[in-house]
Amino acid sequence: MRAELEKCVRCGQCRARCPSLDANAEGKPGWDVYGPRGRMMLAQGLVDGKIQPSKIVQDSIFTCFYCNQCVATCPSLANVTDIILDARKYLVEQSSAAPQVLQVHDTIAETKNMFGLDQEDRIELWSADVSELVERHVGKHAPVLFFVGCQASFKGGLASIPVRMVQVLDKLGEDFTLLGEDEACCGNPMDLTGGPDDKVKDLAEANVNKIVELGVKRVIFTCPGCYRIFKNVYPKLLGKPLPFTCLMASEYLVEKIQSNAIDLQPVLMPGKVVYHDPCELGRHMGIYNEPRDVLKSIPGIDLVEFKHNKEDCNCCGMGGGVALHDGKVSDYQARAKSADIAEIGAGTVVTHCPACFQGIEKACDGLRTAGMDVKVFDLVEIVAKSLGIE
């Protein structure tokens, strides 16, 4: 950690594009302590014993959206967000995190999901409209697995994402399986908010063992958080490469498009369509083109770009577990994102992440109040439409 910290020369270049610097001050220029450079200095201070954990240290470290803009702009190639996650772990170890953050770690460890709900509800809460289809696939041996994720499983408003995904897989004749109530939280919310590695490792082992048991070779995700932790964190925690391939749904769909195995029909979307890059999928995992390639393959879509797009896309406010620590900061950033949507005049915003879906919905709420008609979709919902799935 010290070596990574020493890469930082405190030039401040990271301040220019950090969303939380202003979001903490509700749009006014924020205190340096709430920006990436300030966080690096705090981490250094904690390591050197020059400062002690405090409320402001906590607020600073836990209001990073993990958007990785700072890493993308750092001329010293300092991995600022890795440092911030380490600092979060340290604060959690010192019990210097917000009670709701500490509670979530316990909840995930006990119930295997961040909502503290019964695992039996993991399928029930989203699959009522496709129950027969789902029942046929849960727990079966198959080469492909769809990992649903907690957000889409338990938040009713997001149910359409897994519903459309299983319908798309079915339509494409894919031999796929689902973990059902054996699916455990991927550990991403714990990893992002400083949860202990051993608890994340327990979740990793549970998921990987079950997936291997089913003979799975490829795992498909609709949540970039699950995808990132499987691909980047699990191998480190488990000390070995995963015995299966991880794919975002867009990567899978691009394969199908390239092999002419999917028949995408024209769809009529409201207005111009703009794609929002989820931070964990874009800057963290480098996936920018695949979702766009899918959208471009659907006739009738008028795809436009935000002024800040791809590597420079603005966070929607739902990243980094900030909403858990301080909902006001998260909400502010969602409102800030609405300016991007208004500027481009899009009628449809497409994203590829259940958390971003919620952030973009918040961003659009204000626009709708102001009279702008704008709809939000996940990428797989659009693909389902294009396949005639209603």
Added chain:
Amino acid sequence: MLSKDIIKELEAAVGAGNCSTDDAVLYTYGFDVSDVFGKPDVVVRPGTVEEIANCVKVCAKYKIPVIPRGAGSGATGGAVAPTGGVMVDMTRMNKIHDLDLANLQVTVQPGVVVDQLNQFLKPHKFFYPVIPGSDKMATIGGVVANDASGMRAFKYGTAKDYLLGATFVMADGSIVPFGCKALKNVAGLDLLRLFAGSEGTLGIMAEFRLKILPLPPSRGILIAYFDDLETAGKAVINTYQAGIVPSAIEVMDKSALEVVRKFKPQTGVKIAEAMLLFELEGDQDFVKSQTNRLCDVLDALGSRDREFSADPKEAEKLWSARSSVGAATSVFKEGYSRVYEGEDICVPLTEMPKTLQKLRELREKYRLGTVIFGHIGIGSVHPAITIRKSEEKDWKAMKDLAAEIHAWALSVGGTVTGEHGIGVARKEFMGMMYPQAYEVMKKVKHALDPDNIMNPGKIF
């Protein structure tokens, strides 16, 4: 530690939400880019000139140090608080107003970032020509307080050349407006040129009327590689002697090119002993004819692998590579991080070839990772020293190396700082550089700030 009563008075001056004594907040304000550390007792964030004045009045009453600060991107410890005191963070004051294109001017608050101003002016086809490499973070207040300049300094000058007016908050808290809307003004002593570069030691500059210029219709970038660094130095002199005045001439030696290749491989820079980047401005025909003449000059010196681009996006990419080298030098050598000492010398143009040779010799002698680049067109070189921060012997070697670099600059008639300023890090050289004039400066300082509360320990 300041008393609770004093803190209350400061809170009354700026509002409680804009005043902090939190230890973590103070700690982050204890740094700038340099390795000088100094934690203030309190940080205030005024929103108006009057609030600044009210803070300074409290400080004057109790004789407390006042440390103005912009983005904290300075390299000399100029905006940290080695003796404690009240740090005045200007970043809340970030408004641009009174754009007056017909009179070539704009009024800005001190917390406006240089790039923010230029993005604002761009649609109007105007620009503020003082563009340091740190333009994405540096504030106008910090730029003027250090009389900064940057990559186009030969053609466009430094921050003081664009000051038409300013509002000063003096050491007693009084507010003193100065300057006018006219583009020329010689009424009395030029307080603007006195305060520009004074690093907050005479008072605080709280608002600026800045001269701005129309953007040139086109710009072209010519890149040329050289087999030795000294020939690159000679190329600058020959360019001017041929009657060609580029808006910028930048140098990167092999080490800097390696840094760019690591940090921004997409720029496509090649590895050579040296690379010069020339920027030419004007209408397209003029840029083309100047470039052709420049190529003749470079041919005679045996430069190779030249590339030219007049495409704005391509030019921006090349500039971004150059402007990020400073902070990116930490990627040069694994385990080594940049320290800012001996990094800002400026020498006469005729001494540039020898200076570049000397810097290479010193790099070999000390065997620290030293990256060489700079605004060679105006004689500015930034030897960026990198060290292993955990190694005591590297710190000592770095200090010795920096001392040799400074001594060399002075020995050839140059300066220890071309644009970064004196601050704490270089004040030991003031007496060496100006045995008599330094005493005059001290008298000026004493006359305006008899209690030495304005940024004490900097320059003086």
